[in-house]
Amino acid sequence: MTTLAGLSSRPRLTERAVVALVAALVLLLFGLTGCSRRTVPVAQQGDPDVVPGLIDVGFEGFSEEHHALATSLGEVVQDERLEDDPVDDVDDPEELVVLRVDPAREAETLAVLRARPDVHFAEPVVRVRRLWQPDDPDFAKQWHLKAVGAPAAWDTTRGAGVTVAILDTGIAPVDDLDAERIVAGHNFLTGGADARDDHGHGTHVAGTVAQSTGNGVGVAGMAPLARLMPLKVLSADGSGTSADIADAIRWAADHGARVLNLSLGGGSRSANMANAVAYARRKGCVVVCAAGNSGSRGVSYPAAYRGALAVSAVGPQGRLAPYSSFGPEVRIAAPGGDKSQGEEAGVLQETIDPNDPGGKGVYRWFQGTSMATPHVAGAAALVASLGVTDPGAIERLLASAATRPQARDEEAMDERYGAGLLDAAGAVRTATLWWTVWRIALAAIGAFIALFHARKLGHMRARSGAPIGLWPALVLGAGGLALLAPVGVARVSGLSLLALPLPALPEHFLGPAGTSFVASIAAYGAWSAVVPLALALIARVATPLRGIASGLAFAQAGVLLHAALFRTVYLPWLPALLVPFWLLAGSFIAWWVGRAVLQPESIR
Amino acid sequence: MSAFRGRVEKRDLEGGIFQLVADDGKRYTLVGSTSGLQAGAEVEIDGEVEAGGGFGLGMAGPQLRVKKVRKV
Numbered sequence: 001m002t003t004l005a006g007l008s009s010r011p012r013l014t015e016r017a018v019v020a021l022v023a024a025l026v027l028l029l030f031g032l033t034g035c036s037r038r039t040v041p042v043a044q045q046g047d048p049d050v051v052p053g054l055i056d057v058g059f060e061g062f063s064e065e066h067h068a069l070a071t072s073l074g075e076v077v078q079d080e081r082l083e084d085d086p087v088d089d090v091d092d093p094e095e096l097v098v099l100r101v102d103p104a105r106e107a108e109t110l111a112v113l114r115a116r117p118d119v120h121f122a123e124p125v126v127r128v129r130r131l132w133q134p135d136d137p138d139f140a141k142q143w144h145l146k147a148v149g150a151p152a153a154w155d156t157t158r159g160a161g162v163t164v165a166i167l168d169t170g171i172a173p174v175d176d177l178d179a180e181r182i183v184a185g186h187n188f189l190t191g192g193a194d195a196r197d198d199h200g201h202g203t204h205v206a207g208t209v210a211q212s213t214g215n216g217v218g219v220a221g222m223a224p225l226a227r228l229m230p231l232k233v234l235s236a237d238g239s240g241t242s243a244d245i246a247d248a249i250r251w252a253a254d255h256g257a258r259v260l261n262l263s264l265g266g267g268s269r270s271a272n273m274a275n276a277v278a279y280a281r282r283k284g285c286v287v288v289c290a291a292g293n294s295g296s297r298g299v300s301y302p303a304a305y306r307g308a309l310a311v312s313a314v315g316p317q318g319r320l321a322p323y324s325s326f327g328p329e330v331r332i333a334a335p336g337g338d339k340s341q342g343e344e345a346g347v348l349q350e351t352i353d354p355n356d357p358g359g360k361g362v363y364r365w366f367q368g369t370s371m372a373t374p375h376v377a378g379a380a381a382l383v384a385s386l387g388v389t390d391p392g393a394i395e396r397l398l399a400s401a402a403t404r405p406q407a408r409d410e411e412a413m414d415e416r417y418g419a420g421l422l423d424a425a426g427a428v429r430t431a432t433l434w435w436t437v438w439r440i441a442l443a444a445i446g447a448f449i450a451l452f453h454a455r456k457l458g459h460m461r462a463r464s465g466a467p468i469g470l471w472p473a474l475v476l477g478a479g480g481l482a483l484l485a486p487v488g489v490a491r492v493s494g495l496s497l498l499a500l501p502l503p504a505l506p507e508h509f510l511g512p513a514g515t516s517f518v519a520s521i522a523a524y525g526a527w528s529a530v531v532p533l534a535l536a537l538i539a540r541v542a543t544p545l546r547g548i549a550s551g552l553a554f555a556q557a558g559v560l561l562h563a564a565l566f567r568t569v570y571l572p573w574l575p576a577l578l579v580p581f582w583l584l585a586g587s588f589i590a591w592w593v594g595r596a597v598l599q600p601e602s603i604r
Numbered sequence: 605m606s607a608f609r610g611r612v613e614k615r616d617l618e619g620g621i622f623q624l625v626a627d628d629g630k631r632y633t634l635v636g637s638t639s640g641l642q643a644g645a646e647v648e649i650d651g652e653v654e655a656g657g658g659f660g661l662g663m664a665g666p667q668l669r670v671k672k673v674r675k676v
Contacts, residue, residue, distance in 0.1 A: 169661070200619055201661050238621065239635040239660035239667055263618075265663040268656025292663040293617050300663050323617055323664070339616055354619070368618040370661055 053103040057113055058120035059095040066095050066118075073109050074101035094120060134214040136176075138363060142219055143316050144208075144335035144347050148375055149425030150222050154213075156428050156485040156499055159223025159381040161508045164209050164259040165252035166374075167245060168202030169238065170195045171230035174361030176211050176218035176350040177203075185230035186251055188244040195230035199238055200351040202230065204366050205263045207349030208374035209381065218350050218363060222378020222424065226385070229257050234264060236354075242270035245302070249276035253283040256515040258384045261377035262289040262308075263370030265300030274305045281307040283514055284570035286384070286391045288377040290369035292325030297415070299327040309380075309395055312416060313337070313372035316345050318405065320416045324369055331395070331418040332402055334375035337367030347371040379424035386431045387504025389513070389570040390579075401426030432485045432499050435562060439478040439501065443558025447474055450554065450595040459599040467547030467598070470554075477502060477555025501559050503527045503569075514572035527569055527582070529589035532556045536593045546597055553594030560587035605650050605671060608632065614643035621662045624649060632668035635660060641673065648674045 054077070059066040062081050070076050078098040101109045106124065113122035133139075133151065145151070163183060170187070173179055173196070185195035197203045206228050211221030231248040234240040245264070252260050260280060277287050289308045292300030303310035304327070313324040313336025320326065321338045337346035346365030353362050376398065383394050402420030405413060447470065454460040478501075485499040500508060503526035507513055513523035525531075532553035539549035563569045564583035571579050610626035612634075622634040622641050634641065635658070636651065650672040658667035 204619065234661055237635040237638060237660075238618070238662060239654070239658055239669075242656075242659055245659060264659060264661050266657050266659035267666060270656075290663060294664055301659075325663070351619070364619065366619045367616065368661075369663065370618050 053101055053106055054125035055099045055101060055106065055109060055113070055122060056125050057097045057099060057122045059097065060118045060120055061093050062095050063118075066097065070097045070099050073112065074099045098125065134220050135216045136211075136213060136218055136220045137216070138219045138348060139213075141344060141348050143345075144337065144371075144375065145220055145222065147316070147318070147335050148222075148379065148422045150220070150378075152425035153379075153382050153428040154224075155487070156432055157382050157385045158213070159210065159226035159378065159385045161225075162223065162259065162381040162384045163227040163229050163257045163512075164223070164261055164377055164381050165229040165231055165248075165257035166202055166206045166209065167231045167233050167248045167252070167260060167262050168197075168205055168264065169199035169234045169236070170197035170202045170232040171206045171228060172197040172200075172203045172352045172361070174203060174207075174350045174352065176215070176361065177206065177228070178210075178212045178215075181210060181225070181227045183227050183229050183256075185232070186248070187232040188248050188251075189232055189235055189240075195232040197230075197232075197352060198236040198354075199234070200354045200364075201234070201238060201263070201366075201370065202232070203361075204347075204349045204351040204364065205261060205370060205374045206230070207351065208347060208371060209261060209378045211349055218361075219348055221349070222375055223381040223385070226259075226378070226381040229255065240264065242266070242268075242273050246270065246273040246276035249273070249280050249287070249302075253280040253285050254515070256511050257285060258389070258512055259377050259380045260285050260287045261374050262287065262302055263368075263373045265290055265292050265303055267298075267300060269301055273302050277302055277305045277307045281391055282576075284389060284391060284512060284572070286377075286380045286394050288373050288380060290373045291327070291330050293323045293368055293370075294325045295323045296325065297327050299325050299329040304329045309376065309398075310418070311369060311373045311376045312418065313367075313369040314417075314421060315341060318403075318421055321367065321369075323367070324372075324416075326416045328415055330415060332376055332398060332422055333417040333420065334372040334422040336369050336372030337365065339365065339367045375424075376422055379422055379427060382424055383427050383431055386428065387500045387507075388431055388568050389504070389507065390568055390576070391570065392576075393566060393568040397427045397430055398422065401430060432482045435566070435568075436479045436482040438566075439555075439558045439562045440475055440480060441558070442561045443474050443478040443555045446557045446561075446591045447471075447551070447554040447594065450591065450598060453595065454598045467550060469545075469547035470551040473548040473551025474555045474558075475551075477552040478558050501563075502531075502556075503559060503563075513570065520572045523571060524582075527560065527563065527571065528586040529553075529556065529560075529593060532590045532593045536597050539597055550594045550597040553590050553597060557587045557591035557594060560584070560590060605652060608649045608651065608668060609676065610647070610649075612641050612643055612645045612647055614641075615664070617664060618661045621664065623662075623665065624668060631665045633660065633662035633665050634670050635662075635667045636670040637672070638670055646676050648676050650674075 080096045187195045210226045213220035213224035233244045233248045289303035291312045310329045312330045312333045313321040315338025346367045350361045399419035401423045404420035481498040506522035510519040513520045535549040539545040560583045564580040613623045624632045651670045654667045
């Protein structure tokens with residue numbers, strides 16, 4: 001009879017509510033994404049966000065006179081009396097009043113208030129901005145970081161856990177680079193481990209990727225918590241050989257770099273270097289290369305190789321810089337500066353004076369496609385830190401988020417800008433908000449089907465609900481907390497991990513899969529149904545955990561299915577084409593485990 | 605070793621690179637013994653164009669490895 005009741009049953013209210021919630025989230029994010037396809041305004045970003053006509057006043061002591069004065073000057077929005085100041089430990093009582101006045105009379109009102117001896121302070125109210133603004137004193141001059149949306153991306157991630165190899169003139173240990181984030185490198189000219197910069201170019205490029213940010217010193221970088229791997233392939237005169245560059249590409253791929261930055265190039269093909277780029281791609285690396293500075297059609301090598309991500313350069317207005325090479329191989333454009341518009345239209349980072357390589361760091365505006373490249377490498381590191389490990393997925397994310405310039409001649413635009421201007425914030429938003437909604441939706445659909453199926457076969461009573469804890473476990477297990485990422489959880493140390501899907505956690509701690517046996521095995525285990533299976537066996541004994549185990553299994557099924565559909569995961573040893581099949585198999589097993597937990601007697 | 609005659613240019617690219625605009629109109633990025641080069645100077649350079657144009661950070665034309673510079 002239960003079976004007949006199950007056949008005629010309709011989905012329960014809670015399940016319909018979950019499906020409706022997921023659908024609402026999808027629609028909401030469709031809307032959000034639609035509104036977000038634009039470049040970040042550059043000029044307004046660094047300005048304080050003053051609310052016109054709103055004044056904050058602190059009066060000394062309590063008095064009716066204060067209120068009367070405030071009322072005579074404007075509308076009192078808030079009136080609060082403080083017995084003492086708990087922060088400064090001052091015992092003086094203070095009356096805090098927020099006053100709304102005619103914006104045209106704001107300056108005059110401020111002057112009247114400030115002239116009174118019983119006013120501690122009177123100041124315009126400044127809107128608290130959502131974006132984390134670093135306190136690096138010259139950050140305001142870095143138009144190029146704001147143009148690619150770096151500050152908005154930093155609310156979610158700052159690139160922790162990702163290593164970016166800088167194949168260049170080396171990296172000098174300047175003050176505004178965190179020495180602890182510079183990992184062991186290699187000098188391919190001398191054969192030693194000392195890869196210090198004797199030119200200045202490599203240090204500048206490294207700064208764009210990961211300059212210390214929020215440290216009250218100098219300037220900022222795209223992915224400030226990423227690690228830098230210095231690989232010296234260019235000598236003090238800025239030249240190198242294809243053999244050294246090819247060796248360095250392989251070395252970086254074998255030593256844990258996830259992103260390779262090659263702000264260098266030449267005009268001739270080298271089979272050795274082309275093979276090295278292909279090797280790094282197969283090992284899960286994004287190889288970001290400068291398009292070249294010829295100012296004409298013709299992308300230099302290695303940027304022009306298949307598997308490389310060729311970057312052209314734009315100036316502050318987002319137009320192709322006059323020196324930038326272009327061509328069909330260009331995949332994306334980023335700020336490289338255009339100093340024909342003035343010195344400050346260059347890219348500002350800390351470097352060393354080439355005439356005094358051992359001296360103190362200096363802050364310089366450089367221009368070149370070499371400067372555009374590390375913006376993209378930094379953005380790739382930000383995305384990779386969110387658990388997107390397949391290089392193709394990182395490139396597709398950056399391309400899909402890029403802002404395409406308006407143009408009549410589409411082909412000419414493709415050759416100059418590729419997919420468009422880099423938007424790091426957009427890419428990060430997709431990898432967190434969008435993809436989390438996908439994961440939750442896929443997991444919820446799986447759970448819904450399983451519940452329906454269980455009732456239909458009479459394994460559950462038609463009128464009984466999902467086991468306690470199933471839906472919360474499903475949402476959390478599918479990475480629901482990542483939806484909070486844009487609120488700024490990444491600013492809190494450790495909480496940035498919440499934006500990661502659960503299977504991405506082992507690599508965050510053990511290093512990229514493929515660089516060690518343990519990390520590779522852990523990645524295979526994490527991107528499979530092993531964890532849901534283990535939880536299901538536990539829940540078999542601890543039956544109150546059935547709902548949670550089932551929810552987590554459906555969550556894993558959704559996460560794995562999403563990874564298979566969007567091809568987001570790199571796994572070593574398997575050809576890239578087979579990885580989605582591994583994930584699909586894991587997804588099905590996880591779903592089956594979740595379904596079986598709903599019917600505990602089937603797990604024997 | 606070949607001799608190249610032309611005018612030295614300092615271009616504000618990649619932090620600053622020296623180039624030779626040769627009398628035949630070709631443009632070379634100068635590497636090697638470039639200390640003492642002055643922008644605008646008419647020079648004759650003994651050196652070799654690197655095989656395939658070479659690799660470097662300039663990316664703005666073939667690299668000419670300078671051995672010796674004479675002002676003319």
